[in-house]
Amino acid sequence: MRAVRMTAPGVLEQVDVPTPEAGPGEVLLRVGAVGACHSDLHILDAAEGAFPVPLTLGHEIAGTVDTVGAAVTGWSPGDRAAVYGIIGCGHCRACLRGLENQCRVVPVGGIGISRDGGLAEYVVVPASRLLHVGDLDLTQAAPLTDAGLTPYHAIELARSALRPGTTCVVIGIGGLGHMAVQILLATTAVRIVAVDTNVAALDLATRMGAHDVVRAGPDTVDAIRAIVGPPPDGADVVLDFVGAEPTLTTARQVVATGGQLLLVGLAGGTLPVRPVADEPPPIPLETSVQVPFWGTRAELAEVVALARQGELRADVHTFPLDRAPEAYDLLRRGEIHGRAIVVP
Ligand code: NAD
Ligand code: ZN
Structure with a gap:
């Protein structure tokens, strides 16, 4: 073969x-x-x-x-x-x-x-x-198993923070990110802020239903802050589907005190965690950081159900x-x- x-x-x-x-x-x-x-x-x-x-x-x-x-x-x-x-x-x-x-x-x-x-x-x-997979087309079923499952699992981990009226920043609107936007829309009532360097990716985010889009560049943090408010407020949840140095820097600078940062992308950036008494901490206090990996079989069954209901494509x-x-x-x-x- x-x-x-x-x-x-x-x-x-x-x-x-x-x-x-x-x-x-x-x-x-x-x-x-x-x-x-x-x-x-x-x-x-x-x-x-x-x-x-x-x-x-x-x-x-x-x-x-x-x-x-x-x-x-x-x-x-x-x-x-x-x-x-x-x-x-x-x-x-x-x-x-x-x-x-x-x-x-x-x-x-x-x-x-x-x-x-x-x-x-x-x-x-x-x-x-x-x-x-029921009557799903196989070209639709395949991406559910990772591009769908991985964001679904990350969103599950943060679900208690994804309450109506909260804000979720989604960084990297590629294979995983464009599914994340749809999963957030279908399973929560949060405001979705999509971030990408690429204009076509942001157009896709808008088509998928993101409420705000931010073009990543020198002013990313200010642009996101204009939506989520100044510290100690900020994004309740940040999903980073890139994981590079610039995206992790953005993520930790926009997440709220007590917020959640989920690092999914594997681009090799580092996240400093160094609380000291006499400096602003690199990550807001009380923030939790998780590094999700793929997902569970039960979650994949739920992702397939979402797709079969027409809410994820x-x-x-x-x-x-x-x-x-x-x-x-x-x-x-x-x-x-x-x-x-x-x-x-
Ligand atoms: P992709 O290439 O389809 O999408 C990446 C998106 O990020 C693109 O739209 C790109 O324009 C954008 N991007 C790149 N640099 C950026 C920056 N500095 N700021 C903002 N946006 C930027 O990739 P994918 O298949 O969706 O995978 C995303 C990442 O998730 C990869 O690192 C992949 O290895 C990782 N991943 C992790 C898991 C896990 O279980 N943790 C599972 C699957 C994929
Ligand atoms: Zn085991």
Whole structure:
């Protein structure tokens, strides 16, 4: 079969590989759609040894069951499914509570991250990772599994602060951010302030229903402060879907005293936490900072439900498998707005 693999650090290419076979408890899925996530660029850019090579990328997968392995119940050839990408140990304290994204045994990873993923004609996944998607188009189902799930989980973590009348600043309106805006609209009554360097991303935020948009630049903090008010007031919740030095600086400078800062993006910025008596603290006092990772299977089922109810729809741009490297080049250049979806 054809697969798009990281064959060496930084090298992404289409190759022919044997079609894998489903072992006990697994299914062979015919990939219908796979999202191109910015995390794949971080994986490609990572130092040698950080990820296995060769590795078929693609952790945002939806498809159709082709064959089922031994001991699989509840799934048959022809069933359509979205794939929950994390494979926790299933037995630790976190997994027992359904928090496989906090597994205490299996290191951070998943399908398309620590084992072969969906940028291929077929992928083998444990049957326990599949969720029914009803009549959703597979190009819509795929982005739910990360671009939908990750913001949904972050919003869940902050839900107690997302009360009617509060303000949520969303930084980075790309694949994750444009889903975050829709999830906030569908599940809260907060004022949404969308922030991005890119005008097309801000147009997308407006189309998705953001109440205010701010073009990131030298005056970002002042522009956001004009909306959320001066310190010690500020944004009740800040969702940073970039995680670079400038966005983290903005995030900590606009979050309210006692607010919540959720750092989702993996761009490598740092967040100073250094309370001292005789200086303004780098982060307002009483502010909580969380670093969410992906989400839970139960949350993915809720994200799928939101989409099936018509309240969540990714803005997708499709590419055939042989153009996947081009889709990633465009993503790196900031020329994908919404989500690039590869259709093998
Ligand atoms: P994307 O490329 O689709 O979107 C990023 C957006 O951020 C773009 O619209 C871009 O214009 C904007 N941006 C870049 N620099 C900016 C700046 N300085 N100020 C304001 N906006 C800026 O990326 P994505 O696929 O949505 O992923 C976003 C980030 O989230 C990536 O770092 C990715 O690795 C990370 N991620 C984390 C998790 C997790 O579990 N923590 C899961 C998925 C993705
Ligand atoms: Zn576990």
